[in-house]
């Protein structure tokens with residue numbers, strides 16, 4: 461079945477992915493396209509509605525991102541947000557200017573709404589602003605539908621042409637009733653029925669995979685983590701025994717993880733699974749390397765080389781499947797004009813030559829919490845679905861600086877104690893992700909009246925819903941105390957523990 465589709469046209473904003481997921485949360489399928497996409501391609505997708513995102517530029521400057529005016533003629537309702545709103549005004553003959561002290565607005569702002577299908581049913585009047593420019597003159601055919609104390613045109617509409625614009629950001633959590641405004645756009649203006657659900661995602665993906673793979677063979681990188689487990693189960697539903705899962709024990713896993721993953725998958729899933737022990741291979745490639753991006757690229761490449769070697773043994777597999785999700789893609793700098801934060805091993809860390817016909821990534825557009833929902837619907841057990849995320853490069857990026865077996869062993873012991881204590885305190889599920897890290901730092905201590913000189917262990921726990929932003933977890937002192945005592949007492953080679961209290965941004969979740 462072909463679903464209703466809303467297109468998000470990307471002008472380089474910070475919250476584009478949020479817009480997309482808000483649309484999906486309203487049961488409408490959504491795709492993000494760069495603003496440079498050909499108008500014919502946009503038309504061919506026959507969208508039910510189009511949303512222009514915000515962006516860092518100024519619509520009136522010559523080199524700012526723009527779009528052909530033909531977009532206004534293709535018949536789909538349009539909603540512009542912030543830069544998108546300003547661009548509509550600029551393209552259709554209104555005026556956008558740099559704001560003086562007066563017109564700039566950042567953060568929470570009081571607003572007065574007028575009559576509009578967008579604002580039906582709203583009961584509050586506070587929005588979230590982030591703009592320096594402002595619309596000083598309406599384009600012809602438009603009317604003002606909201607204003608603030610400082611911004612005369614906080615929203616505008618042309619009902620006849622179905623074009624709407626808002627200066628504020630309805631997609632962010634802090635915009636009161638922003639979700640209602642987006643819902644009104646979808647249901648009152650675009651008149652969608654809302655035919656997209658996680659059920660239909662599963663059905664569609666399975667059909668899509670069947671069509672693509674036919675009776676050819678696929679190899680799926682399986683880590684035992686959430687994303688690859690969900691990807692593997694989806695693939696298995698689609699192609700059955702033509703799927704082989706491959707679990708690489710690269711020596712950078714947590715304590716007992718290799719054996720646990722192998723056992724759990726053999727017990728619970730009726731899939732072909734191969735475990736490859738490749739510790740020496742990975743550690744020898746990482747010898748002497750300290751720079752995080754270089755480490756990530758080496759690990760990314762080794763994964764692929766191991767997959768290729770196994771594929772060769774099995775008689776050449778046609779497809780490689782990975783559990784890549786959206787944050788892996790965006791942080792690797794593979795979005796439109798987005799900066800590279802770190803090369804996730806499965807995206808930015810992939811080598812150029814990959815000996816498979818194609819890579820299949822069934823979850824590439826989704827966020828972690830969406831993947832979890834789908835996993836539960838596929839019947840995967842909760843203990844697997846609610847495992848904390850664990851990065852593919854594993855301890856390779858948690859041992860800061862050069863990776864050695866000795867350091868990995870120290871970290872494995874510390875991390876195992878940390879997890880055990882979090883579970884004992886009943887905090888594991890409340891925390892989005894927690895782990896220990898081993899900075900390349902030794903400190904002096906005193907134990908049994910003897911001097912020690914041993915490694916520092918960092919522990920981190922974060923609260924988040926999608927991993928895109930996070931806050932540090934406010935861990936009770938008594939739990940911290942127990943963790944610290946046990947690590948220093950029980951782990952040979954560690955004599956000090958620190959707790960990371962950095963949010964993301966400005967930090968990232970992993971230290972490298």
Ligand SMILES: Nc1ncnc2c1ncn2[C@@H]1O[C@H](COP(=O)(O)OP(=O)(O)OP(=O)(O)O)[C@@H](O)[C@H]1O
Nearest residue numbers: 681682683685686687688708782783849850851852
């Ligand atoms: N040890 C491994 N063996 C085989 N494939 C792996 C391994 N680690 C990661 N991968 C591949 O890389 C992808 C990305 O890893 P990532 O850690 O983001 O996802 P995950 O492990 O599936 O889920 P989670 O985020 O819950 O850890 C995985 O989905 C999987 O396809």
Ligand SMILES: O=c1[nH]c(=O)c2[nH+]cn([C@@H]3O[C@H](COP(=O)(O)O)[C@@H](O)[C@H]3O)c2[nH]1
Nearest residue numbers: 803804805849850851852853927968969970
């Ligand atoms: O599979 C992965 N391959 C990687 O290379 C990688 N780097 C980070 N992560 C995980 O992604 C989430 C966001 O991490 P950061 O805030 O550190 O960028 C967190 O959950 C990280 O653990 C990775 N996962």
Ligand SMILES: NC(=O)CC[C@H](N)C(=O)O
Nearest residue numbers: 514515542543591592593
């Ligand atoms: N958040 C935005 O889209 C900002 C739009 C534009 N760059 C401004 O400062 O007004």
Ligand SMILES: [Mg+2]
Nearest residue numbers: 685850851852
């Ligand atoms: Mg993982």
